[in-house]
Amino acid sequence: MGLKEALVRLSDYVYVLKENTIIGQRVPVYFYISDRLFEHLEEDAIRQAANAGTLPGVEKAIYVMPDVHVGYGFPVGGVMAVNTQTGIISPGSIGYDINCGVRLIATNLSEERILPIRQELMQEILNKVPAGVGSRGRLKLSKEQLKEVAIKGARWAVEYGFGFEEDLMHIESSGTLPDADPDKVSNFAYERGSEELGTVGSGNHFVEIQAVDEIYDENTAQKLGISIGQVMIMVHSGSRGFGHQVCVDYLKVAKDALDKYKIHIPDMQLACMPFRSEEGQNYFKAMNCAANYAFANRQILGFITADTLRRFLGISWEELGYRVVYDLAHNIGKVERYKIDGEEKELLVHRKGATRAFPPYNPDVPPAYRDVGQPVLIPGDIGRYSFLLVGAPKSMEISFGSACHGAGRLMSRTKAKEYARKEGIEKVLSGLVVVARGKGTIMEEIPQAYKDVTEVVKVVDALGIAKLVARLKPLGTLKG
DNA sequence: ATGTAC
Numbered sequence: 001m002g003l004k005e006a007l008v009r010l011s012d013y014v015y016v017l018k019e020n021t022i023i024g025q026r027v028p029v030y031f032y033i034s035d036r037l038f039e040h041l042e043e044d045a046i047r048q049a050a051n052a053g054t055l056p057g058v059e060k061a062i063y064v065m066p067d068v069h070v071g072y073g074f075p076v077g078g079v080m081a082v083n084t085q086t087g088i089i090s091p092g093s094i095g096y097d098i099n100c101g102v103r104l105i106a107t108n109l110s111e112e113r114i115l116p117i118r119q120e121l122m123q124e125i126l127n128k129v130p131a132g133v134g135s136r137g138r139l140k141l142s143k144e145q146l147k148e149v150a151i152k153g154a155r156w157a158v159e160y161g162f163g164f165e166e167d168l169m170h171i172e173s174s175g176t177l178p179d180a181d182p183d184k185v186s187n188f189a190y191e192r193g194s195e196e197l198g199t200v201g202s203g204n205h206f207v208e209i210q211a212v213d214e215i216y217d218e219n220t221a222q223k224l225g226i227s228i229g230q231v232m233i234m235v236h237s238g239s240r241g242f243g244h245q246v247c248v249d250y251l252k253v254a255k256d257a258l259d260k261y262k263i264h265i266p267d268m269q270l271a272c273m274p275f276r277s278e279e280g281q282n283y284f285k286a287m288n289c290a291a292n293y294a295f296a297n298r299q300i301l302g303f304i305t306a307d308t309l310r311r312f313l314g315i316s317w318e319e320l321g322y323r324v325v326y327d328l329a330h331n332i333g334k335v336e337r338y339k340i341d342g343e344e345k346e347l348l349v350h351r352k353g354a355t356r357a358f359p360p361y362n363p364d365v366p367p368a369y370r371d372v373g374q375p376v377l378i379p380g381d382i383g384r385y386s387f388l389l390v391g392a393p394k395s396m397e398i399s400f401g402s403a404c405h406g407a408g409r410l411m412s413r414t415k416a417k418e419y420a421r422k423e424g425i426e427k428v429l430s431g432l433v434v435v436a437r438g439k440g441t442i443m444e445e446i447p448q449a450y451k452d453v454t455e456v457v458k459v460v461d462a463l464g465i466a467k468l469v470a471r472l473k474p475l476g477t478l479k480g
Numbered sequence: 481a482t483g484t485a486c
Contacts, residue, residue, distance in 0.1 A: 096481050097482080098481095100481065133482070133483075133484065134482090134483045192482095192483075201481075201482085202481080202482080203481055203482085203484090204481085239481095240481090240482085241482065243481085243482095244482045245482090247481090248482090331481085413484090
């Protein structure tokens with residue numbers, strides 16, 4: 001019997017894989033998924049989530065979001081919380097792209113102003129914002145400068161001239177994670193990161209000009225300063241080669257330390273080390289450096305895009321009305337406190353393809369959003385809607401303060417390319433304004449290659465993990 | 481995701 005048959009449907013959006021379904025699995029795995037998305041649930045993704053349930057110190061349950069798909073060791077869309085005293089830290093369960101995440105910037109512009117010029121505007125953004133694998137930015141930073149980036153995160157970018165002090169108040173952890181030690185990052189990571197700060201990268205990463213298309217919760221939207229027809233900028237990017245190298249380096253450290261700490265794992269991709277060990281702490285501190293690099297990266301990308309838009313229209317910053325709504329990580333490990341069976345515990349929450357979704361009045365929600373909850377940003381794929389939600393109370397009870405992160409792949413990259421070639425890329429993308437240096441990435445990232453993100457957000461909304469606020473439609477997209 | 485393969 002396959003694992004998929006072992007899943008028990010508890011309600012419309014909840015399936016469970018009971019503990020001990022696989023050997024050594026100490027906690028249940030909850031899948032937050034609709035029946036439609038269940039059809040696409042891969043056997044391997046279920047196995048990966050169950051495997052994580054065997055890791056030392058795992059608490060309560062593994063949670064899997066509706067946009068789940070197979071990842072390296074741990075599925076994308078997975079949330080795992082580990083006891084910080086007795087548990088491990090797993091680089092593969094945070095992901096190769098450390099602090100891959102999303103930033104949303106609001107403007108005062110209305111959609112009508114952009115629609116007639118969007119083709120030319122996107123060409124200009126293509127000229128000004130570096131994108132693509134191995135793309136190099138306008139900055140070339142020394143190791144010493146990168147160490148500052150690794151410590152200061154988004155603040156470094158603001159001090160360098162990319163943005164404003166107020167931006168920092170509207171970023172997860174203010175865009176600066178404190179437990180970062182740049183001496184735990186390898187020279188090779190610094191080399192790879194030296195020319196990539198302020199670049200978009202490839203894959204599903206993008207910079208997009210959007211318009212607010214539908215509002216689901218007028219009251220919350222108003223408090224967030226969001227209204228119909230408003231032009232927004234969305235940035236989806238991560239820590240580029242810098243974070244990738246940190247992950248590669250510490251996966252090796254973890255594999256080499258398995259015997260030393262007598263850790264037994266069902267899959268080498270789940271190689272991990274005790275969180276309190278020297279190796280574990282070194283990775284945590286290096287991971288936070290990479291996360292800070294990613295916060296700085298999105299700070300620069302968002303600012304350059306806004307500045308390009310502003311100059312293109314020949315208007316002032318005041319007239320543009322640039323305002324960072326929020327910026328968050330969807331690949332990260334965070335130390336947070338949760339009540340489990342009445343006992344408060346300190347946990348390392350691994351979020352891989354999952355966003356934090358803290359409810360109203362949580363102290364980590366910025367003051368401006370205190371009574372609405374933390375903004376949750378869900379990027380769509382080329383030509384697809386993106387969504388703005390806010391964290392809701394249930395997340396603290398049933399998902400370690402987490403929600404989904406996006407659509408999740410449906411077709412492999414090869415299959416997507418085949419499809420695009422067969423149908424013709426012009427037809428597949430008809431009506432959309434998409435710019436890129438090459439066609440390759442676009443072919444792999446066609447909308448048909450992804451699950452329907454609308455269905456994904458419906459699930460987290462229905463579960464009370466996050467509440468739908470607004471839908472954003474793309475006006476123009478820059479891809480890597 | 482990724483100098484898209486150590």
